[in-house]
Amino acid sequence: MYMDVIATNGIKKADSLRSDLGLNMFQPINIYDTCKTLDLDVRFYRINMEGMYVSSDEPKNSRIILSSLRPFSRKVFTCAHELGHHLYGHGSKIDAIQKESNKESTYNEEERVVDVFASALLMPIAGIQHEFKKRNWDLNTATPVEFFTIASVFGVGYQTLIFNCAMNKLITRNKSDELSRYSPSNFLNRILKGKKKTGHLKIIDSKYKETTVDTEVSGYLYVPKSVDFEGNHLNKVSETKNGVCYQAIKPGILRANDVNNGQTYFIRIQNFEYEGISEYRHLEN
Secondary structure, rough: HHHHHHHHHHHHHHHHHHHHHHOOOOOOHHHHHHHOHHHHHHEOOOOOOEEEOOOOOHHOOEEEEEEEEOOOOHHHHHHHHHHHHHHHHHHHHHEEEOOOOOOOOOHHHHHHHHHHHHHHHHOOOHHHHHHHHOOOOOOOOOOOHHHHHHHHOOOOOOOHHHHHHHHHOOOHHHHHHHHOOOOOHHHHHHHHOOOOOOOOOEOOOOOOOOOEEEEEEOOOEEOOOOOOEOOOOEEEEEEOOOEEEEEEOOOEEEEEOOOOOOOEEEEEEEOOOEEHHHHHOOOOO
């Protein structure tokens, strides 16, 4: 019951922030844009930790520091976690490196509540269900690739989404175990037809309705064949019967357009292991 109270607290805080931002319960959220809206400085440094929240008596001087060395999707969750510390007024916090998936409940109430807050903010239950439903996918029978596609929509890690779905009883423990046997490298190797490559992968399908896609130099985007791009920021590396895979080769912002459904969005590419202020991360060299 004690942990249920903490979880409810975190979820309500995330819902309240969404309401303040004018977002509904379904929409994915970009955590860096959110921090900018809240006038909370976010910076990336080459440090050996997940990140930290630096509190100040003057709220405008508080900031979030993230490790540029951590995986792309992991930084997203860490930023939401540190934002939770800021909104709860927890004071300065340093978060050591953690595994992306299951944690034992050996950490304190403050850490627990901001983890719940981060999960609810980035992956609202109603939003997850909505994204599966509009693709006619059943959570209980969806394939690993389908789960990875939904993780790409919300900008979170594959294992993070699985863990969140299991914790909220959207899937069974057996389903979670089944999905966890796969990793993003499995999907990338399949798309690249057996070539052993590493890099952040996002699968953007024809049902994607957001206005931005964030990635980094060396990262991969797998999109429908009907998507056209402006600029020379991407290099085509593979084509399958279902789509085309591109690798980001330089930072910047470019427009993508799906000629089949008229969907337009901006791809924002930051340098690999980018160091600096969050809002400048997509500036070209």
